[in-house]
Amino acid sequence: xxxxxxxxxxxxxxxxxxxxVERPFSIWADLRERCPIAHTDRRAPTWMPTRYEDVTAxxxxxxxxxxxxxxxxxxxxxxxxxxxQVGEDGPSLEYGLPPISADPPLHxxxxxxxxxxxxxxxxxxxxxxxxxxxxxxxxxxxxxxEADAAADYAQQIPVRVIAHILGVPLEMADTxxxxxxxxxxFADDIERREHGILSIVEFLSSEMxxxxxxxxxxxxxxxxxxxxxxAVLDDAVVLGMAVLLLIAGIDTTWSAIGSxxxxxxxxxxxxxxxxxxxxxxxxxxxELLRAYSPVTMARMVTEDLEYKGCPMHFEDKVxxxxxxxxxxxxxxxxxxxxxxxxxxxxxxxxxxGIHRCAGSNLARMELRVxxxxxxxxxxxxxxxxxxxxxxxxxxxxGPRTLRVRLR
Amino acid sequence: xxxxxxPDKCQGHARCVGIxxxxxxxxxxxxxxxxxxPVPEGLEAKARLAVANCPEYxxxxxxx
Ligand code: HEM
Ligand code: SF4
Numbered sequence: 001x002x003x004x005x006x007x008x009x010x011x012x013x014x015x016x017x018x019x020x021v022e023r024p025f026s027i028w029a030d031l032r033e034r035c036p037i038a039h040t041d042r043r044a045p046t047w048m049p050t051r052y053e054d055v056t057a058x059x060x061x062x063x064x065x066x067x068x069x070x071x072x073x074x075x076x077x078x079x080x081x082x083x084x085q086v087g088e089d090g091p092s093l094e095y096g097l098p099p100i101s102a103d104p105p106l107h108x109x110x111x112x113x114x115x116x117x118x119x120x121x122x123x124x125x126x127x128x129x130x131x132x133x134x135x136x137x138x139x140x141x142x143x144x145x146e147a148d149a150a151a152d153y154a155q156q157i158p159v160r161v162i163a164h165i166l167g168v169p170l171e172m173a174d175t176x177x178x179x180x181x182x183x184x185x186f187a188d189d190i191e192r193r194e195h196g197i198l199s200i201v202e203f204l205s206s207e208m209x210x211x212x213x214x215x216x217x218x219x220x221x222x223x224x225x226x227x228x229x230x231a232v233l234d235d236a237v238v239l240g241m242a243v244l245l246l247i248a249g250i251d252t253t254w255s256a257i258g259s260x261x262x263x264x265x266x267x268x269x270x271x272x273x274x275x276x277x278x279x280x281x282x283x284x285x286x287e288l289l290r291a292y293s294p295v296t297m298a299r300m301v302t303e304d305l306e307y308k309g310c311p312m313h314f315e316d317k318v319x320x321x322x323x324x325x326x327x328x329x330x331x332x333x334x335x336x337x338x339x340x341x342x343x344x345x346x347x348x349x350x351x352x353g354i355h356r357c358a359g360s361n362l363a364r365m366e367l368r369v370x371x372x373x374x375x376x377x378x379x380x381x382x383x384x385x386x387x388x389x390x391x392x393x394x395x396x397x398g399p400r401t402l403r404v405r406l407r
Numbered sequence: 408x409x410x411x412x413x414p415d416k417c418q419g420h421a422r423c424v425g426i427x428x429x430x431x432x433x434x435x436x437x438x439x440x441x442x443x444x445p446v447p448e449g450l451e452a453k454a455r456l457a458v459a460n461c462p463e464y465x466x467x468x469x470x471x
């Protein structure tokens with residue numbers, strides 16, 4: 001999809017502009033200096049804060065910045081072409097995709113239903129599965145001189161972990177990945193996006209049907225039997241939550257793994273240091289998440305208001321630019337350099353406030369295990385010379401093609 | 408040295424327990440609490456690191 005060139009990032013930004021997708025860092029640095037809350041009228045009236053202070057303040061102000069509309073790129077539903085099943089922000093489900101697209105009170109209780117499945121303790125149970133999965137993928141690369149670290153490795157991991165937790169067939173991993181990419185990455189292409197959304201809804205609806213007849217121990221089965229205030233959950237709530245889990249955990253984590261491998265492939269000093277000092281991993285994982293935060297979210301302004309001189313109107317979008325916040329020099333020393341042992345690191349790659357990523361423990365574990373296993377097997381790797389790395393961007397940023405030399 | 412977690416601020420990022428499992432515990436819903444008080448000798452640096460990494464400013468040093 002081609003986009004009109006951007007002449008002025010302060011007043012006419014475009015997060016799908018190829019320059020922004022590939023390297024947004026200097027664009028943010030420029031905006032923080034001269035216009036820390038940028039604006040555009042492309043697709044929809046949208047504001048974009050780039051400072052840590054503003055992004056976190058708005059994320060905490062859920063009264064004025066609602067999660068009812070969280071898509072960074074609104075879906076342009078053409079008149080006369082409406083199916084009624086897909087709205088501007090995703091599938092038209094009665095309850096949306098709780099908790100991510102909900103405000104309190106719906107947010108509060110739906111989030112509480114999910115949290116125990118992704119708690120610090122519970123995630124430890126998924127670790128052996130993840131480790132074996134990474135080892136099996138690396139077995140598949142043994143003997144090769146080159147591989148695509150994004151497609152052959154990073155992309156293969158999170159989808160199988162979440163399928164395992166939801167209790168849906170692992171063999172469908174590639175199909176899920178395709179659908180999720182249609183939803184998140186081909187944001188400007190209405191047909192692909194609709195196709196992805198409707199396929200996920202249809203698939204999960206039929207999985208739910210099967211579980212009602214033969215319940216198991218998986219997350220979907222348990223949700224279907226859960227009672228809140230004496231009544232079983234409405235099917236539409238369960239469906240919304242299941243769709244969210246499939247969408248939220250795949251592109252995001254895969255992007256974080258891919259970006260981290262890209263960094264190590266292009267920074268041999270950091271790569272060698274991590275191999276030699278594995279005890280650095282806890283801090284290093286957080287630093288890589290900070291520097292290459294994959295996820296930008298959106299909010300909807302709930303009433304006309306002024307924020308630091310910006311006249312925001314009811315229904316305007318505001319981008320929760322967590323990736324830009326994480327490179328704010330007011331907040332992080334030398335923000336554009338990765339320091340694997342960075343000690344002051346209150347990064348917000350997983351958001352800030354009540355919507356803090358419910359899957360953050362899982363994502364962090366997957367990133368850590370994926371890097372540990374990769375480095376144990378492939379300690380000395382680099383980009384294949386002359387190839388271009390292909391990045392996806394918009395709501396989720398990460399490498400999609402990443403050819404690396406394995407020895 | 409004494410530290411505490413402010414339950415109204417904590418959002419369950421679990422950075423504290425990742426850095427210092429000897430000092431914190433996070434429950435099933437993401438709420439963190441301090442498990443040993445005062446901070447045992449030798450763990451002060453880790454406690455300070457937890458303070459400096461909580462994105463919600465929920466981990467605090469209790470000033471005597
Ligand atoms: C590195 C990988 C990931 C990143 C960077 C990430 C990032 C985020 C961010 C920034 C939010 C906040 C949304 C907002 O403020 O509107 C969020 C929410 C969420 N994420 Fe993640 N995520 C990742 C992986 C996962 C995984 C693996 C899962 C689980 C399966 C997951 C499930 C969720 C859910 C359920 C929410 C909604 C929480 C709420 O609204 O209360 N995420 N994620
Ligand atoms: S790091 Fe902060 S917000 Fe996260 S669990 Fe610990 S105290 Fe709570």
